Amino acid sequence: MIRRIASLCLALAVAALIATPALAKEKIKIVYVEWACATASANVMKAVIEENLGLDVELTPVSAPAMYAALAAGDQDALTTSWLPVTHGDMIKRYKGKIEDLGPNFEGAKIGLIVPTYVTIDTIAEMNAHAKEFDGEIIGIDPGAGVMIKAEDAIDHYNLSDIELVSSSGAGMTASLANRYRQKKWIAVTGWVPHWKFAKFDLKFLKDPDKVFGESETINTFVRNGLKADHPKVYHVLDTFSWTAAEIGEVMAMNTVDGSDVYDNAKKWTAEHPDRVKSWLP
CATH class of the missing domain: 3.40.190.10 (Periplasmic binding protein-like II)
Structure with missing residues (x-):
């Protein structure tokens, strides 16, 4: 009798173990x-x-x-x-x-519009007069990012009517920067520090005297x-x-x-x- 009860308990324990899945690691x-x-x-x-x-x-x-x-x-x-x-x-x-x-x-940390140091302008407001050199665009990152919203505000605030903000991605933005940098062509990108691109390229923030991008x-x-x-x-x-x-x-x-x-x-x-x-x- 005792042996049958022991066997039954063991069977029930094994069944319960099989039926209860292992707890997933949270x-x-x-x-x-x-x-x-x-x-x-x-x-x-x-x-x-x-x-x-x-x-x-x-x-x-x-x-x-x-x-x-x-x-x-x-x-x-x-x-x-x-x-x-x-x-x-x-x-x-x-x-x-x-x-x-x-x-x-x-x-x-800081956000803003960034250009290579060989670009001869220093402020955002000067971009419109050099729209052709910039191919009429600022290369951005993903739509909806905070720096993109502020870039749109800067275009309006500084009356950059000949400049368009182009959505991309972080990788797309840096690829475009690298490509034009090699050719010594003008380019403006949305950017921020900390970022590795400042170690790889000679870059500068365009001055934002009205602090559209904040400080x-x-x-x-x-x-x-x-x-x-x-x-x-x-x-x-x-x-x-x-x-x-x-x-x-x-x-x-x-x-x-x-x-x-x-x-x-x-x-x-x-x-x-x-x-x-x-x-x-x-």
């Missing part, structure tokens, strides 16, 4: 726009969390408006590249109270409401994360090498900077 979801700075910071955070907290991190590239919408809806946990107060200011106002600002992870900005980390309660250690890492222009520049430069993997680069960088990573950990 993922932390980070959303980002495929800009050089955002790609660098998102992958470094993925490396730090996976290597030190034992959680999987899923990165999702989207447009800037979709990034904030997903975070506010709770579909994503964090983003590491919110440009404030100007570039993404309108989007932050739209989702006020629905997302949490953890403050700057980078200071001294110095910060890059902030935002998280969904409730992340602190759900994942306090992840929240701590994201909250303490900050770095310098030299540090983000190292990662962005690594990512420009043909054939390199951005996540492998992030893991390599974190392995080479253990003290910096330790300063972000709980």
Whole structure:
């Protein structure tokens, strides 16, 4: 009798084990726009969390408006590249109270219109008189990005009636810049710092005396409401994360090498900077 009961218990236990699927490892979801700075910071955070907290991190590239919408809806946990107060200011106002600002992870950021240093004008207002040299265009990035909205405002504000803003992508913009730079042709692009292109090309911002593009900005980390309660250690890492222009520049430069993997680069960088990573950990 005892043997039959034991056999029955074992059978029930095995059946329960087969019927109950293994719990999936919970993922932390980070959303980002495929800009050089955002790609660098998102992958470094993925490396730090996976290597030190034992959680999987899923990165999702989207447009800037979709990034904030997903975070506010709770579909994503964090983003590491919110440009404030100007570039993404309108989007932050739209989702006020629905997302949490953890403050700057980078200071001294800037957006504007960028040209090679061999271009002989210095201000945005001068562009219209040289529309032919610029092929009548400013090469931009993805539609809806904050720098694109401000570029449209600059075209209106400075009466650049002969200049058109052309949508592209971060990669498309830098490819166009590289192509014309090699030929010493004039080109204007939407741009920002930090960005690796300043290390590769001799560039300058066109002066914006009326500050349509704003002044110095910060890059902030935002998280969904409730992340602190759900994942306090992840929240701590994201909250303490900050770095310098030299540090983000190292990662962005690594990512420009043909054939390199951005996540492998992030893991390599974190392995080479253990003290910096330790300063972000709980």
